[in-house]
Structure formats: C-alpha cells, structure tokens
Amino acid sequence: MRDLAGYLEAAKRAVDAGREVFVDKLGAAPALHKGPGDFATEADLAIEQILREQLTAATGIAVYGEEQGGAFDPAACWVVDPIDGTSNYSSGNPNCAILCTLMLDGAPVVAITDAPLLDMRLTAIDGGQVMLNDDPLPPVNADTAAAAQVGIGSLASADRQRFPASFRLDLAGVLTESHLRPRISGSVGVDLAFMAQGIYQAAVSFSPHIWDNAAGVLFARCAGATVSGLDGAAWTPQTSGVVVGTGRAHRTVMDAIGKSTRGGTADEA
Known part of the structure; x- marks a missing residue:
C-alpha cells in the first residue's frame, strides 16, 4: 500500500x-x-x-x-x-x-x-x-469568491510557439467580456493554488512543464474542480498547459479559448 x-x-x-x-x-x-x-x-x-x-x-x-x-x-x-x-x-x-x-x-x-x-x-x-x-479547505464552488476572477499564467513565457502572445492576449480580451475578470500574477503555481482556495474561479496555465502544473492539478482534483488541457482533453503528464476551474468557470474559459482559436490568433493551440 x-x-x-x-x-x-x-x-x-x-x-x-x-x-x-x-x-x-x-x-x-x-x-x-x-x-x-x-x-x-x-x-x-x-x-x-x-x-x-x-x-x-x-x-x-x-x-x-x-x-x-x-x-x-x-x-x-x-x-x-x-x-x-x-x-x-x-x-x-x-x-x-x-x-x-x-x-x-x-x-x-x-x-x-x-x-x-x-x-x-x-x-x-x-x-x-x-x-x-x-x-x-472546503470544495470550491461558484459561491466561494465575491468577484469571479480567472488567473492567466503569463502573456509571455515558455511554449510561445504553441501558445503565442497573440493568442494569449486575444484570450484575455475574450474573457473580459465574460463573467470572469482576468488576473496575471506571474506565477502558475500561485494561480492554481488560488483557484483551489476559491480566490479564483478558474486558472489557465500555458506552461508545457510538468513541474509548473502537477501540484495545481492535484489541488484542483481534490477541491472538486474541473481539470483539462487547453484543448479540453483530459490532463496527462504530457499535456502542455492546463485549465482548472469550477464547472461554470471552466466552461467559460473553454468557450473563450474556442473563440480565440477560431479568431485565427492561435492556429497551433
């Protein structure tokens, strides 16, 4: 055991x-x-x-x-x-x-x-x-934050080819039109930790590195949040990036990613 x-x-x-x-x-x-x-x-x-x-x-x-x-x-x-x-x-x-x-x-x-x-x-x-x-901590839900916020890892960091700055900026812009308010801390680990506490309703990591994402994935799962890659598929150690959030917030982020991708700013996303 x-x-x-x-x-x-x-x-x-x-x-x-x-x-x-x-x-x-x-x-x-x-x-x-x-x-x-x-x-x-x-x-x-x-x-x-x-x-x-x-x-x-x-x-x-x-x-x-x-x-x-x-x-x-x-x-x-x-x-x-x-x-x-x-x-x-x-x-x-x-x-x-x-x-x-x-x-x-x-x-x-x-x-x-x-x-x-x-x-x-x-x-x-x-x-x-x-x-x-x-x-x-209690499980996260749609009522754990006074104002719904979403953490966005960085506008310029690793894996720029897969997730170029144009896509990240477009995604942030689309999210501002939703019920989520984008926040940039400069730390993937902090963003994912904030989501697990209910400070953020969702968090997006563009990092391709497992050391950035793995802890946050476990926290999100233990907190009852939804976890996926940026393509919506199940997260694995080989996944580049991660999206975590309450059910509603995760859907909002995925919808925004879809709109950003269709807009042609992230052909490789």
Missing part, C-alpha cells in the same frame, strides 16, 4: 529546508541566464539541490526538476520547481512559490505549493482535502 501521508511528511521537511533559503535570499539577482527573459537565481539552484538531496534520501524516489533536469519517470518521480515565479522573486514580488509534487503511475498524488511571502502553504494527497497551512 502506498504511504502517501509518509511521502507528504518527507516533502514537508524538504520544503521546510528549502524555505529557509527562499526567505534568506529574497531579491537575489540572476545567476544563470537560460534564454531571453529566462533566468535562475542562486536561490533556485540551492533550493533545488536541497529538495533533491532530502527527497531522494527520505523516499528513494528520483527527482526531476526545472534547474537540474533529470529523467522524468511517470511511474514514480518527484517533480520540483524550486522557485516558481523567479522574476517575481528576484524583484521582491510576493507571488512566487516552491512547488513539489510526487507522481505515481502517471498521476500527481502528493503536492505542496509553499508561498512564504504570502504565508500560504497548500498541501494535498490524492483522495483527500486540500489543506491551507494545515487547515482543511
């Missing part, structure tokens, strides 16, 4: 250790440039090393991460993003988080999103409730 609770406790201890570096090095300048507008700080590198060492030692399961890579094994693998929203982190913007997810048999089963500057740590295990700072 899988000891998911034990795996979660191991992940908490590893994230606790990484959290100390996160707080200590807030505002760190770029230390590694990975491409135009894409960089890592010394904190990214140090936190991922901590997560790798502690998770592997405690569970015997390999780590696949944003900074040091590794081999992604959907059968059993930790996927980590040491700082999701590195640009925010480097400038002192609080919308940034440590993401840590355990994948077993092709599905996320344990997850932590820890945003120290927001005093927000979400945790979940498959089949359980989403926990906010160790307190259980």
Whole structure:
C-alpha cells in the first residue's frame, strides 16, 4: 500500500529546508541566464539541490526538476520547481512559490505549493482535502469568491510557439467580456493554488512543464474542480498547459479559448 501521508511528511521537511533559503535570499539577482527573459537565481539552484538531496534520501524516489533536469519517470518521480515565479522573486514580488509534487503511475498524488511571502502553504494527497497551512479547505464552488476572477499564467513565457502572445492576449480580451475578470500574477503555481482556495474561479496555465502544473492539478482534483488541457482533453503528464476551474468557470474559459482559436490568433493551440 502506498504511504502517501509518509511521502507528504518527507516533502514537508524538504520544503521546510528549502524555505529557509527562499526567505534568506529574497531579491537575489540572476545567476544563470537560460534564454531571453529566462533566468535562475542562486536561490533556485540551492533550493533545488536541497529538495533533491532530502527527497531522494527520505523516499528513494528520483527527482526531476526545472534547474537540474533529470529523467522524468511517470511511474514514480518527484517533480520540483524550486522557485516558481523567479522574476517575481528576484524583484521582491510576493507571488512566487516552491512547488513539489510526487507522481505515481502517471498521476500527481502528493503536492505542496509553499508561498512564504504570502504565508500560504497548500498541501494535498490524492483522495483527500486540500489543506491551507494545515487547515482543511472546503470544495470550491461558484459561491466561494465575491468577484469571479480567472488567473492567466503569463502573456509571455515558455511554449510561445504553441501558445503565442497573440493568442494569449486575444484570450484575455475574450474573457473580459465574460463573467470572469482576468488576473496575471506571474506565477502558475500561485494561480492554481488560488483557484483551489476559491480566490479564483478558474486558472489557465500555458506552461508545457510538468513541474509548473502537477501540484495545481492535484489541488484542483481534490477541491472538486474541473481539470483539462487547453484543448479540453483530459490532463496527462504530457499535456502542455492546463485549465482548472469550477464547472461554470471552466466552461467559460473553454468557450473563450474556442473563440480565440477560431479568431485565427492561435492556429497551433
């Protein structure tokens, strides 16, 4: 039998250790440039090393991460993003988080999103409730937010070819005509965590990276939300991007994606 609770406790201890570096090095300048507008700080590198060492030692399961890579094994693998929203982190913007997810048999089963500057740590295990700072959250529904908002990961980030800026801008424009109000935090992990808390009614990630999306997928499932790819198909580890939301909000986002696609701004979406 899988000891998911034990795996979660191991992940908490590893994230606790990484959290100390996160707080200590807030505002760190770029230390590694990975491409135009894409960089890592010394904190990214140090936190991922901590997560790798502690998770592997405690569970015997390999780590696949944003900074040091590794081999992604959907059968059993930790996927980590040491700082999701590195640009925010480097400038002192609080919308940034440590993401840590355990994948077993092709599905996320344990997850932590820890945003120290927001005093927000979400945790979940498959089949359980989403926990906010160790307190259980109720399932999300259409009445959990005073004003219906939708988080949109970024207007310019990874996978620009599949989801070009023109498509993202068009989607944001279409959504403004719906009952949802678009919000851009600059952190996929924060967006998906907000949705699981009912702060957002929906969230859209354009990221092709599993370390960005996996934790939020588990939170959404545990919160009773609808989860899919941007094409409406079921989410898998190979899916590029994700849409999560209450039933109504998810339908609204998918309708908006359809209108944006038909408008010719995202032929490859």
